[in-house]
Amino acid sequence: MAYDEAPGAGLDRAKPTSRASSMWRWEGFLHARAADAVTLGEGNTPLLPASSLGLGDVWIKDESRNPTWSFKDRLASGALTMARHFGAKVIASSSSGNAGAAAAAYAAKAGIPCIVFTFVGSAGPLVLQMRAYGAMVVKVADKADRWRLQSLGVKELGWYPTSPFFGLVVGSNPYGMEGYKTIAFEIAEAFDWEPPDWCVLPVCYGDALYGMWKGFEELKALGWIERTPRFVAAEVSGSLPAALESGDPMPPEIARNAPSIATSIGASQATVQALDVLRRSRGTAVTVGDDEMRRWVVTLAAREGIWPEASSAAPFAAIERLRGQGIIKPHDRCVALLTASGLKDPGPIETALPEPPLVSGGLPDLLTALKNTYGFSHG
Numbered sequence: 001m002a003y004d005e006a007p008g009a010g011l012d013r014a015k016p017t018s019r020a021s022s023m024w025r026w027e028g029f030l031h032a033r034a035a036d037a038v039t040l041g042e043g044n045t046p047l048l049p050a051s052s053l054g055l056g057d058v059w060i061k062d063e064s065r066n067p068t069w070s071f072k073d074r075l076a077s078g079a080l081t082m083a084r085h086f087g088a089k090v091i092a093s094s095s096s097g098n099a100g101a102a103a104a105a106y107a108a109k110a111g112i113p114c115i116v117f118t119f120v121g122s123a124g125p126l127v128l129q130m131r132a133y134g135a136m137v138v139k140v141a142d143k144a145d146r147w148r149l150q151s152l153g154v155k156e157l158g159w160y161p162t163s164p165f166f167g168l169v170v171g172s173n174p175y176g177m178e179g180y181k182t183i184a185f186e187i188a189e190a191f192d193w194e195p196p197d198w199c200v201l202p203v204c205y206g207d208a209l210y211g212m213w214k215g216f217e218e219l220k221a222l223g224w225i226e227r228t229p230r231f232v233a234a235e236v237s238g239s240l241p242a243a244l245e246s247g248d249p250m251p252p253e254i255a256r257n258a259p260s261i262a263t264s265i266g267a268s269q270a271t272v273q274a275l276d277v278l279r280r281s282r283g284t285a286v287t288v289g290d291d292e293m294r295r296w297v298v299t300l301a302a303r304e305g306i307w308p309e310a311s312s313a314a315p316f317a318a319i320e321r322l323r324g325q326g327i328i329k330p331h332d333r334c335v336a337l338l339t340a341s342g343l344k345d346p347g348p349i350e351t352a353l354p355e356p357p358l359v360s361g362g363l364p365d366l367l368t369a370l371k372n373t374y375g376f377s378h379g
Helices: 023-029 072-086 098-110 124-132 144-157 174-178 181-190 207-222 239-246 272-280 290-304 310-325 347-352 363-374
Strands: 047-049 058-062 091-094 114-119 136-140 198-202 230-235 284-287 334-338
Touching (some): 047 181, 058 181, 072 174, 091 144, 114 124, 114 144, 124 136, 207 230, 207 272, 230 239, 239 272, 290 310, 310 334
Parallel strands (some): 198 334, 230 284
Antiparallel strands (some): 047 058
16 A cells, blocks of 8 residues: 555655654555644654664663653554544544553544444553543453444444455554554664664554554665664464465464463464565564563563563564574664563562562561562672
């Protein structure tokens, strides 16, 4: 999908952006003017070195710094900008959490009612976040009913969708997906237009995977960068690794025996666009388990001061494995996309760390409790 023949044409790499203090500073690459955008100041998130992780040259693109604390704000801004342009009367989203929260917040900013379909078992804080922004949240027992109900609203009542609402899934709102290009632009700019060797993302449907790849491709077409990164999809179903191994054009559906702690990437089937990006970029995919994600949630928080949502820890497990296998070379630079804050779903921390001790006595009791619970010994 493209909105003109050469996005960004006529811009100067030395001064590529507008003065907007959001992702809309890249308006020359996007589908609307910054002045017309529905924005909460999304984008311009930090790119942080993470040398303490023992994974080599790894950087964290910390999307938890966005207004609703996830990367979905870029999608919501792109989608809601066009929803307002088209005169949409109702916004509809099917979401386990982050996309619904972002849709609700940006719909509130745009002054448009928002309905979010979620499922029983979605993380409580995420559902509360949707409700706080004024969304009309509807829960279903069967996940498939989310799409069925949203599809009825879209087709029969003209609701404006910001998320997938039918299968096989091919991605979310196309205007929203354009917003993810700006992640690539920010990474390339931060590295002085020398892209990393690898970009590693947690993947459910592959919206950000596609958007980032498209962004790098547009920069390369303009001659702003000489090459594009290879991409890695970290997922929990194993759909993409299976498709890459078999050579099939369609990722298969692979059911899990139990739900993953990474509800944000819990889909059982990946998308054609995600598979296409991996093949075009000479990338790969890794299936990540719950124990690995719990470990990396704790590690990132304790070593880097960044508390990620469980799905955001998946890229680090993937990098660790691919370094060990020699697929990611020792000196290759990697950027891991940290998609959302751990406050969205604190469950992994609750189960991975000891319960804080209750101390009522004096200093000896305090030191005993610290040693017994945390293994801490005072000098």
